[in-house]
Each structure stands twice: as structure tokens, then as C-alpha cells.
Amino acid sequence: MERQEGLTRRDLILSAGKVVAGAAIITAGGLTLVSDAESSKGGKRPWPYTKLDPDEVAKWAYEDWYRHFCCHAVAASILSALQKKIGEPYTSIPLDAFQFGHGGVVGWGTICGTLLGAGIATGIIASHQGEKIANDVIAWYASTQLPIFKPDKPKAHIKNVSRSDSPLCHISVGRWMKKENVKFFSPPRKERCARLSADVARQTVILLNAWADGKYKPTHGSQAKTHQMPTMNNCTDCHGSNIPKLPGT
Amino acid sequence: MERQEGLTRRDLILSAGKVVAGAAIITAGGLTLVSDAESSKGGKRPWPYTKLDPDEVAKWAYEDWYRHFCCHAVAASILSALQKKIGEPYTSIPLDAFQFGHGGVVGWGTICGTLLGAGIATGIIASHQGEKIANDVIAWYASTQLPIFKPDKPKAHIKNVSRSDSPLCHISVGRWMKKENVKFFSPPRKERCARLSADVARQTVILLNAWADGKYKPTHGSQAKTHQMPTMNNCTDCHGSNIPKLPGT
Numbered sequence: 001m002e003r004q005e006g007l008t009r010r011d012l013i014l015s016a017g018k019v020v021a022g023a024a025i026i027t028a029g030g031l032t033l034v035s036d037a038e039s040s041k042g043g044k045r046p047w048p049y050t051k052l053d054p055d056e057v058a059k060w061a062y063e064d065w066y067r068h069f070c071c072h073a074v075a076a077s078i079l080s081a082l083q084k085k086i087g088e089p090y091t092s093i094p095l096d097a098f099q100f101g102h103g104g105v106v107g108w109g110t111i112c113g114t115l116l117g118a119g120i121a122t123g124i125i126a127s128h129q130g131e132k133i134a135n136d137v138i139a140w141y142a143s144t145q146l147p148i149f150k151p152d153k154p155k156a157h158i159k160n161v162s163r164s165d166s167p168l169c170h171i172s173v174g175r176w177m178k179k180e181n182v183k184f185f186s187p188p189r190k191e192r193c194a195r196l197s198a199d200v201a202r203q204t205v206i207l208l209n210a211w212a213d214g215k216y217k218p219t220h221g222s223q224a225k226t227h228q229m230p231t232m233n234n235c236t237d238c239h240g241s242n243i244p245k246l247p248g249t
Numbered sequence: 250m251e252r253q254e255g256l257t258r259r260d261l262i263l264s265a266g267k268v269v270a271g272a273a274i275i276t277a278g279g280l281t282l283v284s285d286a287e288s289s290k291g292g293k294r295p296w297p298y299t300k301l302d303p304d305e306v307a308k309w310a311y312e313d314w315y316r317h318f319c320c321h322a323v324a325a326s327i328l329s330a331l332q333k334k335i336g337e338p339y340t341s342i343p344l345d346a347f348q349f350g351h352g353g354v355v356g357w358g359t360i361c362g363t364l365l366g367a368g369i370a371t372g373i374i375a376s377h378q379g380e381k382i383a384n385d386v387i388a389w390y391a392s393t394q395l396p397i398f399k400p401d402k403p404k405a406h407i408k409n410v411s412r413s414d415s416p417l418c419h420i421s422v423g424r425w426m427k428k429e430n431v432k433f434f435s436p437p438r439k440e441r442c443a444r445l446s447a448d449v450a451r452q453t454v455i456l457l458n459a460w461a462d463g464k465y466k467p468t469h470g471s472q473a474k475t476h477q478m479p480t481m482n483n484c485t486d487c488h489g490s491n492i493p494k495l496p497g498t
Contacts, residue, residue, distance in 0.1 A: 045343060089341060092338060094338075096294060097376065099377065100372045101368070103479035105364070105383070105416070106384045106472070107471055107472040107473035107480075108384075108480070109473075109480040109481055110416055111360050115354070116354070120346070120347075120369070123347060123348070127343070127345050128348065134354070135356075135357075167354070168359060173479065184478045223352070223355070224433070229419070230352035230356045230357065230358035231357070232358055232419070237487065240494065240495065246484055246489065
């Protein structure tokens, strides 16, 4: 079984109740609150994790996209499930904090908000181990025809799937919009991003569950070390000759 | 004075002590912990904020880059200062969760980790108001010759500043590396990113302080609404004719 900081995964999961119980300490001087973040400085990270149902989380993420968009949909679908199943320390995390990731971070088209939500959730749960999971989720996203998720009651009809080849919102959604022949502010595009949120939340939970079982093995290498530069893998999308030129350039 | 959810900024700051005091409730049934995240669902967001010294935060961010890289440097320089000044609810946030943003999110070269750190910090502090601050910080970053920060004891010598024209790590650091004529894994590049972390942390605190004073007015519009698409403003970096082609493309 994979061990981390001297505790097995099973120890961590079983210790969830103890961590919550340990959050309040009565001292001679009165009531002292010791947050888990403070105690985590003493080595109690990662936080306890209990396996989640990937399909249930996916459904929640799909619905949540229509309330709070992509980044929140993925981060909150996972973290709110842990708030319900485990309680503290997860209930101390203000989930509304993570809405800002929509549209590639406040609409700037950088990293797809679903991937940012995955990074935030795995970072909060699994600390540095979460980086490896986030890395694998990004690699999976860029190489997979998405969306896969089919809602029971779709809010719009969509015809196409696409492979983004990139973690960037602008490229990922742009490639799909071109194929579907729709505008950004259209019901089909919203539906595509809601379904994509379900897909990324589901994939993240699958890897987190494997990690909880001690069976997770990172598969994607370090982008920066491999290429000696932080970079995506879709080099020719910008450095190639087949990208549409803007008028006058 | 700007009002939000029926409270003035001053009310929010003054209420900090009350919120912390309210985190533990003794009931007839024993000790019940009510997290601020839970109570925040009842409308207590944004969290209390007290003005920080932008220059002190900048110095901390610079040093922290060499420990935990860009995203953590910005998020933790601000949030750890609030952990010290305010305590809960900030001490419940596990700051190590945010290291994953380094190198444009785990080395994928997407959003500069400093900007992601700013988005996370402002989201945690200011909820939806934080989005506007993050948006303005991104616009400022892309249009400013950076780095500006000069450490008292630099860890490496650098000669150049550059204007990224983009929130992307890959483009921002690549443009500077070309000007400085250094590789990514080199002491000058590390020094540049450490100083940039100080700059972004400082700018974020300046806007947060204005917000706390009720004097913050968002200046940058919505990228997605303006362009009908999530996008950066450096269109010709990819859709232009002056970008270096890769061999064979």
C-alpha cells in the first residue's frame, strides 16, 4: 500500500473522524480553536479523503455549471461531496471562491476552468500528490474526444465531440464551436461546457479514488522538464502555418 | 461608500472579531463547531479583510517563490498575512494546496501562476467581488513592463524587463527569456519569476486595500463579453504572421 508521511491511505481515511474531533481543544485558559490548516503545518496534510461516486459527482457538476460555471462546477462537485461525507476540514473552504476560473480565468481564455477546478480540488485534498493527479487530468483532457457525459435531461441539444489538443479554454472551446458551428453565447456551447465539467469532475474522482486505494500511479511526465519550458503540447496551433491569420497580419 | 449584501466595507472589517468569535458555539447538546464556510452560505461572505502593507507582502512573495514557486507565492503571501492578522477563517485554508499553479499550472504554460495566485486569494477573500480585482490584475500584468520589484538581496542578476501582452506563462516568460537570452532552468529566469510574484502580490494588495476602503472601481471590462469569446488580447501572437514557425510546419 502506498505510504505518505508515515500514514497509509487507510489510516488517513479512518482518521477523518479523529481530525474533526481534534478541531476543538479545551485548555485551562478557555476554548482554543486549532484549525486543521494550522495542525496541517505539523504534517497532517493531505486531508482525509473518502472515495466518491464518479457518476454522482459528474451529475452534480453538470447541474452546477448552469449555476456557477466550469471551475466552480468541478471544484465544488468534489469538495461539497466531501463536505457532506467528511465535514471539517472541508466545510471551512468557501466554495464560491472558485467561480473566478470561468472562461479560462475571468474570461481570459487561458486554462479551461474545468481543469483549474480539478487542480484546486486535488490541491486542497491531496496537497503535492494532487499536482500529479491534476497533471494527468490535463493530459487526459487534451487527448480525449469530449464531451462524453450524457445528461438525463439535457438543457440543449449538441451534435459534436472534439479533441482539444490543448488545455486552453480559447482553443478547446473554439475548436468545438467551429465543428458545431455555433457562437460562444449560445445554448449548445453552454451545454458542451456543462457536460465537459461533468467529464473532468468524473475523471478527477476516478484518479482520486485510485489514490485513496493506494493504486494511483502518475502517467504523464513533467511538461516543463520534458520540454525545458512550461508549455502545452499543441505547438503548431501557434507556431505552425495552418492557423487562421487575422485580417491585416 | 460601496455596499455589498447590505454591509459596508467598514462593517465587514469591524465584524472580523465577531465572525471569529462566532466560530464556536456551545449548545445544550455539547460543543458544536460552525465553520465560517457554513455560516458564509447564510450570507457572511466576503470574509473580513484588513488592509495589508503592499511592500511587505511583495517581499514575502519574492522569498516564497524560492520555496514554493509563483502561484503559492502570490496566494500565500496575501492569505498568510491575513492568517496572522485575522486568524480564522483564514487559518483553515491549507496554503500548500495552491502550489500546483506553478509554470502555468503544473508546468503546462497556461495562465501565469502569479495571476492564478491572485485569483485564488481574491476569490477566497472577496468572493465575486474578487473576480473584478483578478480581472484588473490580469489586465495590468499584460500591459506592464515587468518585473518592477528590486529585492534588497537579489539571488541572481537580471538585466531586462518585458511586457508580456498575454496572461500566459509560456508567452510571458518566453518573451522575457528571449530578451534576456537565458534558458528556462537558469538562475536569472528564476529571479525574474520571483520578482514578478512580488509585483503581482503587491498590485493585488493595492486593489484589495482600495476595495476595503470602498474606493475600488473595476477598470477592465469583460473579455468574454467584449470579444464574444473567452480570449486574451494578444491575438496576433498566434493568429499573426510574425510568430516563429516550428521546423517542418
